[in-house]
Amino acid sequence: MNLNTFYLAVAGLILAPLLGGLVAGLDRVVTARLQSRMGPPLMQPFFDVGKLMSKVIPPASHWQGMFVRWALIASLASDALLAAGGDVLMCFFVQAASACFVAMGAFSGNSPYSKIGAQRELFQMLAYEPVFLVAILCMAKAAGGFDAFSMMSGSEPLLFKLPLIVPGLLFVVLVKLRKSPFDISASHHMHQEVVRGIYTDYAGRDFALLEIAHWADVTVVLWICSFLWATGPLQMLATALITLFVALVIDNISARLTWRTMLKTVAPISLILAAANLVWLYLE
Amino acid sequence: MTEAYIGLLVLWPLVAGLACLVLRGPTARSALVLATGVALAAGGLALASQAPFTANPGFMASATAIHIAQAAAFLLPAFFLFKGLQEKHLLVIVFALAQLALAATGEFYLPAAAAAQNAVVVDGLSLALMLVVCFAGSLICFFALPYMKHHEEHLKLPVSRQPGFFLVMLAFLGLMNGLALSNDMRLFAMFYESTTLCSFLLIGHDRTAEAKQSAMRALWMNSLGGVLLHGGIILIQKQYGLADIQAIVTPTLWAGASLLPLALIAAAGCVKAAQMPFQGWLLGAMVAPTPVSALLHSSTMVKVGVFVALRLAPVLQGTTTGKVLCLVGAFTFFATSAMAMGQSNAKKILAYSTMANLGLIIACAGIGTPVAIAAGIVLLVIHAATKGLLFLCVGDMEQAIGSRDLEDLRGMISKTPTTALAATAGAMAMILPPLGMLVGKWAALEAAAASPVAMVFMALGSALGVVCWVRFAGTLMGGKSVGVQPAHTSVLSTGPILAMLAGAVGLGMAAPWLNALLLPAELANPFAGGWGLMPPMFVLAMVAWIIGMKALSRQGNATLAAPYIGGLPSNEAGSYVGPLGRNWILSEGNPYAPEIFGESQWTKIAGALGALLLLALLGGAII
Numbered sequence: 001m002n003l004n005t006f007y008l009a010v011a012g013l014i015l016a017p018l019l020g021g022l023v024a025g026l027d028r029v030v031t032a033r034l035q036s037r038m039g040p041p042l043m044q045p046f047f048d049v050g051k052l053m054s055k056v057i058p059p060a061s062h063w064q065g066m067f068v069r070w071a072l073i074a075s076l077a078s079d080a081l082l083a084a085g086g087d088v089l090m091c092f093f094v095q096a097a098s099a100c101f102v103a104m105g106a107f108s109g110n111s112p113y114s115k116i117g118a119q120r121e122l123f124q125m126l127a128y129e130p131v132f133l134v135a136i137l138c139m140a141k142a143a144g145g146f147d148a149f150s151m152m153s154g155s156e157p158l159l160f161k162l163p164l165i166v167p168g169l170l171f172v173v174l175v176k177l178r179k180s181p182f183d184i185s186a187s188h189h190m191h192q193e194v195v196r197g198i199y200t201d202y203a204g205r206d207f208a209l210l211e212i213a214h215w216a217d218v219t220v221v222l223w224i225c226s227f228l229w230a231t232g233p234l235q236m237l238a239t240a241l242i243t244l245f246v247a248l249v250i251d252n253i254s255a256r257l258t259w260r261t262m263l264k265t266v267a268p269i270s271l272i273l274a275a276a277n278l279v280w281l282y283l284e
Numbered sequence: 285m286t287e288a289y290i291g292l293l294v295l296w297p298l299v300a301g302l303a304c305l306v307l308r309g310p311t312a313r314s315a316l317v318l319a320t321g322v323a324l325a326a327g328g329l330a331l332a333s334q335a336p337f338t339a340n341p342g343f344m345a346s347a348t349a350i351h352i353a354q355a356a357a358f359l360l361p362a363f364f365l366f367k368g369l370q371e372k373h374l375l376v377i378v379f380a381l382a383q384l385a386l387a388a389t390g391e392f393y394l395p396a397a398a399a400a401q402n403a404v405v406v407d408g409l410s411l412a413l414m415l416v417v418c419f420a421g422s423l424i425c426f427f428a429l430p431y432m433k434h435h436e437e438h439l440k441l442p443v444s445r446q447p448g449f450f451l452v453m454l455a456f457l458g459l460m461n462g463l464a465l466s467n468d469m470r471l472f473a474m475f476y477e478s479t480t481l482c483s484f485l486l487i488g489h490d491r492t493a494e495a496k497q498s499a500m501r502a503l504w505m506n507s508l509g510g511v512l513l514h515g516g517i518i519l520i521q522k523q524y525g526l527a528d529i530q531a532i533v534t535p536t537l538w539a540g541a542s543l544l545p546l547a548l549i550a551a552a553g554c555v556k557a558a559q560m561p562f563q564g565w566l567l568g569a570m571v572a573p574t575p576v577s578a579l580l581h582s583s584t585m586v587k588v589g590v591f592v593a594l595r596l597a598p599v600l601q602g603t604t605t606g607k608v609l610c611l612v613g614a615f616t617f618f619a620t621s622a623m624a625m626g627q628s629n630a631k632k633i634l635a636y637s638t639m640a641n642l643g644l645i646i647a648c649a650g651i652g653t654p655v656a657i658a659a660g661i662v663l664l665v666i667h668a669a670t671k672g673l674l675f676l677c678v679g680d681m682e683q684a685i686g687s688r689d690l691e692d693l694r695g696m697i698s699k700t701p702t703t704a705l706a707a708t709a710g711a712m713a714m715i716l717p718p719l720g721m722l723v724g725k726w727a728a729l730e731a732a733a734a735s736p737v738a739m740v741f742m743a744l745g746s747a748l749g750v751v752c753w754v755r756f757a758g759t760l761m762g763g764k765s766v767g768v769q770p771a772h773t774s775v776l777s778t779g780p781i782l783a784m785l786a787g788a789v790g791l792g793m794a795a796p797w798l799n800a801l802l803l804p805a806e807l808a809n810p811f812a813g814g815w816g817l818m819p820p821m822f823v824l825a826m827v828a829w830i831i832g833m834k835a836l837s838r839q840g841n842a843t844l845a846a847p848y849i850g851g852l853p854s855n856e857a858g859s860y861v862g863p864l865g866r867n868w869i870l871s872e873g874n875p876y877a878p879e880i881f882g883e884s885q886w887t888k889i890a891g892a893l894g895a896l897l898l899l900a901l902l903g904g905a906i907i
Binding site for chain 1: 717762841842
């Protein structure tokens with residue numbers, strides 16, 4: 001651990017949530033264009049969070065403030081880990097911890113919608129975590145190391161060795177970005193049956209912090225996806241943007257699935273593909 | 285001096301247990317249990333300060349000790365046979381007879397094995413198990429004092445059966461210490477069989493029909509384990525004339541030879557550690573009083589199975605037997621985690637999760653590299669503290685509300701806040717970085733790099749475990765307010781719970797150093813490779829703790845918002861006026877997805893696959 005690593009980690013800590021915010025803005029602009037609307041300005045998510053920060057609203061549980069802050073710290077830490085070239089597997093576990101805290105906060109809330117959202121969030125984690133883990137294991141095997149630097153320093157894109165993890169990664173991106181057809185735990189449109197699901201009980205400043213944590217998560221997930229073509233920074237950015245664009249298109253053309261379909265059909269298929277890719281790497 | 289400490293650790297609990305039987309009063313019993321706990325803790329630390337070392341204490345090295353062990357090889361199966369005949373249980377009879385036949389073969393037809401060079405060898409692995417027994421075991425015995433008093437009040441027994449209970453509990457601690465320390469296969473087998481006996485007696489302690497049935501099931505499965513163990517020992521005796529464990533686990537001894545004896549012993553370990561398809565006995569063992577589940581069936585006795593596997597691990601590295609053993613463990617990790625997901629019985633969740641973590645350790649043993657073995661031992665120690673804590677918490681909450689169903693434990697934080705928060709912390713310690721269970725899992729995943737299938741099983745089991753524990757903790761947190769007065773307190777219930785909590789978190793934080801202590805000198809840098817992440821993560825965890833506590837203290841007294849229910853609040857508590865103008869009553873429940881995680885179908889299919897893998901373990905060694 002030298003000073004350079006430290007600077008990189010701090011840069012990751014500050015830039016990652018900003019990038020995630022930009023992604024959220026871009027998401028809204030692109031989605032609006034796809035639906036032939038004008039849409040809000042690119043910076044709208046930042047304005048939203050700024051306004052939320054100023055609101056003081058009675059909490060739904062005594063514990064939520066604590067869980068929200070733990071979730072934020074874990075999400076930011078996973079970005080810093082990745083930026084400093086840390087172990088990608090550990091980065092995954094830290095990021096998963098953040099999701100656990102969000103669910104715990106929702107469990108300790110008092111609205112039934114919040115609790116049903118938490119239960120669904122758990123099923124989502126059950127569906128995407130194994131796929132994501134196996135995808136990372138594939139990347140580590142193909143790149144020859146578990147640390148982010150060895151995944152980012154290849155001379156050849158990993159994509160050609162790992163074609164079968166692409167559906168799995170796309171599934172993970174859709175779940176983590178809370179996009180249709182997998183916006184199961186926190187439905188994006190508040191008139192749906194679970195209201196805002198796992199987010200129902202979060203309000204005001206707590207919700208603003210949670211939004212920042214979500215941005216940090218989005219950056220981590222897209223960043224890990226960009227390892228598929230990590231021959232240079234521009235290529236990585238392009239890979240991340242393409243992934244994002246595909247996710248947005250799918251979001252706009254699909255309706256929401258139930259957690260049963262996700263857990264019984266989508267997750268097994270993408271896991272089997274990713275696992276097949278892993279075995280195949282060993283047979284080479 | 286070491287000899288005296290070893291004597292204290294092995295013999296004193298036996299003496300104290302017998303004293304419990306003679307002095308039947310509760311005061312004398314409490315004093316004896318507390319004194320034993322203190323003595324074991326002090327003795328354990330004293331021995332640990334001198335490790336690694338070898339010793340030849342008279343009571344374990346002399347010819348008399350070997351004779352006693354040889355006699356036990358007949359007496360214990362004879363007792364099992366007697367029980368089998370009494371209950372007319374065919375499997376127990378068959379396996380007890382098989383054990384007797386094996387003992388007779390070893391004794392009368394084969395030349396006696398050479399005595400071990402050192403009767404006691406203490407290395408990192410035996411030290412780990414011994415310290416777990418001394419500390420976790422003592423704390424659980426303390427907890428058992430108020431628990432059993434309450435338990436018997438509840439059962440309204442005319443004559444207290446606690447003297448016999450504490451005899452077995454305390455004697456068990458001594459036997460486990462003997463097992464961890466002994467370096468002679470014959471002594472080891474004696475201690476191994478006597479833990480089976482303790483488990484049998486304690487599972488059947490309540491004498492209900494269910495308890496009897498579970499005890500017999502545990503007996504036949506563990507007798508089968510005994511047959512496998514003795515089979516392995518006799519093959520080694522025939523082939524090499526050896527009984528010295530350290531000499532047996534030298535890889536050069538086995539170069540080019542069939543690993544069948546070791547596969548048999550490893551399979552015995554799998555039975556003891558309740559790996560698929562032998563999960564049934566550990567599940568049935570949950571009918572016993574909770575301190576028994578915590579002590580035998582989570583913290584210590586089932587660890588014997590993984591202890592054996594880890595002991596053999598250096599020989600298994602890179603062999604087919606090792607690879608299959610890794611698959612056996614990883615598969616159990618996955619299958620039992622899935623079965624835990626579909627459970628609402630809190631003790632069964634803990635039982636399945638115990639098997640899962642034991643499976644992970646067995647997988648580490650199958651990999652067999654120094655890094656994997658160290659990860660396995662770290663998991664062994666931290667799992668004992670964490671799962672022991674969770675068992676004690678569930679036992680305490682069960683006595684407070686009279687149910688062990690997760691649905692009834694909803695919102696326990698408002699009924700028994702200390703215990704519920706400790707349980708929540710324990711559940712979180714099972715899954716969160718930078719604590720030891722997660723770090724151990726991470727190290728195991730990276731060490732499994734040679735086995736893609738095992739890695740996929742581990743990935744699945746990991747996600748299932750995370751979800752299961754968050755749901756468990758979330759259900760306990762249930763959304764009621766903080767600061768409610770606890771229902772009942774006894775220093776001897778909350779004291780051990782808090783001490784176990786401190787142990788679980790403290791050891792969890794100490795994982796990198798524990799790991800470094802267990803690695804060979806050239807690898808022994810606590811922060812080598814990926815472990816370099818740990819110090820910054822500790823700092824981060826501290827910062828998170830401080831920030832979180834500040835938020836809690838700010839919000840802890842805030843007036844809460846009315847729940848958002850999508851309707852108008854009604855005058856009746858827990859209900860609201862919703863669609864159609866009707867009064868809707870709110871109720872909650874966890875989805876257990878029985879169509880995916882149903883226990884019976886998993887028991888059948890995963891049990892069959894587990895049996896196939898175990899057969900492959902033995903078959904692969906023969907070929």
